[in-house]
Amino acid sequence: MKKLIKYFLTFSFIFGAVFANETVNLYIGSNYIADSTVNRFEKTYKCTLNQNFFNDNEEMLAKIAAGANGYSVIVATSYAVEELAHMGKIKPLDKTKLPNLKYIDKQFLNTPYDPGNKYSVPYAYTPVFLAYNKDKMAELGITPDSWAVIFDPKYLVKLKGHVTVFDSARNVLAAALLYLGKDPNTTNWDDLKKAREVIDRASPYWARFDSDSYYRGILRGDVWIAMSYSIDIFKTIQDAKASGSKIKIEAMMQKEGNMYELDNMVIPVFNNNDKLAYDFMNTALDPQSAYELSSMTGSSVPNPDAIAKLDKNVTGIDWIYPKNMKKMYVFKAYDPKTRIMVNEMWTEIKMSGNCGIF
């Protein structure tokens, strides 16, 4: 009996520890907030910040559409914000409760996917580009300054089995469209079909669709060139240095232009503690948090005060803070019909590629 009481006490202790504080449930991509920011937020507002990770926006949208709730703040990419708004899953924001919005660079406000920032405020952005194994590229005489390197068989014959692209319809299509000189957000079916032909021609040369662990492949040496996110490559270069790896990892932007995933904070309709959600947003908009985020994770922040404080070694990297923002594009949402058709197309591309049955 004594034992039973002891067990009971242990359990209530665990429960107590979990439920004593108010919690903010953040739904965010992994490795996308600095630990110091989390600690500061938890201390200041005496609450617990719970991070829930998603792999990509499609997964997040599917879960939200499926009725997943309980999140206080979601950090979603541009087009996903638009879709969440269409679904009626996010609340209009009260800007008077967001004094720290003043720190944000105007060029990231009032975007085409959320005019007047009705639902969203910018969090950070992540350029998408090609990262590569420097020695291998030198050996093969390839300069990855164009998307052609991952789409044109001329280059791909030398790279077969050592290229990865994202497991993301939007990113792969956008890269193919940029390569073709088309609008990366086009809904013109002829253009999308042409992009598909380019992808079908190239996919037999690709190792796999991978947006989660491709950077480990680069570090191991089996992936020579990969469609990459700045935060992953920033971390991988640090890891390579720390582990004394012989592999030199570099990255560059492509001359046809690049996408960047502009991520935003939104509050879902089912959130019932708006005060804490706004507190979190203000904390994240604060230059100190933006500084921590950019220097810890290599994210690009839309926060000039934070950028001014940052090390030139970070702000000088072209694939983190691109010099030519004119050639950088954000994703806009597809209309439902295009989305369903693109999804169908993507399923076919991804599931069968150009391989045989086996």
Next chain:
Amino acid sequence: MQGSKISKSLLATGTLVYLFLYLPLIVLIVYSFNDSRVNVGWVGFTLKWYKVLFADKQLIAAAINSLIIALIASTVSVVLGTLAGVALHKYKVPLLSTLVMIPVAAPELLVGVSLLLFFILINFTLGMASITLAHIAFCVSFVTIAVKTRMYGMDNSLLDAARDLGASPVKSFFLILIPTILPGIIAGWLMAFTLSIDDFVITFFTAGVGSSTLPLAIYSMLKMGVTPEVNAASTIIILVTLVLTSVATKLSPQLFK
């Protein structure tokens, strides 16, 4: 079969198969003590991955979730499964026997996906509760089978005697039937507990916010790129299973016959 000679080649093949079964796990465990971020080559002994593991709040929360779900699911399914097992032993209930067979025969993927659709359509929030309900559903079948198997060997005259002596059905159920089939019930409970704590596919589809279980957490670690922290977590899970298995074997040997 016993008594026939074991040829050398058969012995060698058998040993190789055991090696095939154990070598991967041994390598995994050894690398959990390796002082390197990558699972290639031995660098030096360290316990740092275990330190990292015990400081990982998310993983510990997931382990606690798994335990809570498994405890509730196995207990509830033992109650339902015992009722079903007794009913199927004593009476012909074709509806029940078919229902019990579905989760055993149907592909896990189908069960997971259909439960996901069901929870969404009835507007049931995905989370700990939906996972637990789903786990109970597939555990009931296994408990039923364990209880039914136990009852085959049961002496019905005891129950008849109790009734003749004037015991009410309820009384004889709790005082005579339950104690007699207790080993079957315990075996069923253990089985349900293991199935629940181990389940990935059905949990994957029925999980929601803040309801990550241990297998889900390991899955996302495997997907996101692995550090030897996963080796450390795996080593602990393997050891715990080893201990539980040996305890379970001692408790209810007929489970393994």
Next chain:
Amino acid sequence: MAQANNAGKEKWVLSLPPVIYLIGLFLIPTVLMVFIAFREPGDYGGVAPLITHNNGSSSLNLTLDGFRYAFSSSFIWKLFLRSMFFSILTTLCCLLIGYPLALLIAKSAKKYRDLLLLLVIIPFWSNFLIRVYAWMILLGPNSAISNVVNSIRHLLGLEPLDLLFSSAAVVICLVYINLPFMILPLYANLEKHDYALIEASRDLGAGKARSFWQVTVPLSMPGILAGCGLVFIPCIGMFVIPELVGNNCSMMIGNLIKQQFLQTMNWPLGSVTSIVMTLLVLSISLFVGFLASHSGGLKYARK
């Protein structure tokens, strides 16, 4: 009379709670899924409304489009064929590896058998993701196995190969995960064989090989069929292993189903594929059951 009445009552008191639970959480969800297969996909997941009102006229949105699309798409056929191929290959490998071990255990002295059997079960009790992960380490680039394979390929003048992220890795993991499902029923069958039969065949002049192929194997047919069924069925619906260790060309039907529900939000197509997959699995299990009940060995086993 009163007793019969009581028995009827007891029957329902006992069976009603599990019946209600299982109907609620198995039958209804499955039936729902069948309904969804005939609906049109909604804009953001879910399904389009069943009835739409348009200028005063209402139309019922039921469709066979999902089935039509699934059967006319060559890539879905390809995925089904590939899943079948992987599963059959896995089953054969398990049989080839599992039979000798089951035979060895059955032939061992009684006091060792339980231990030997437990040694088969133990790895199978640790979580299957962990077992897949163990192979991710073994097959990883620069691992011992990769180095050996690639140095052999090098000697033969072949390109180096990625072992991890390949169809071979998928099949290896499937075999590893499912092997105990083959060994246990095989052992259960082999253990019951009467050694006198084999001795008799030897006395009548049959060689070792001949008595194995003509006596032991036919007698163990029910065990072989049960093992094959138990390995084959879970293989078909697998999606985790191709995702973790496969490449572009090793996706299986389970990956498509998962993607339809959790990424592209086309519920009707996901439901159609799940239903077709389930029917496939059911018909195969019925076929295996039919074979088992008509194989000679079972008659012997019954005695």
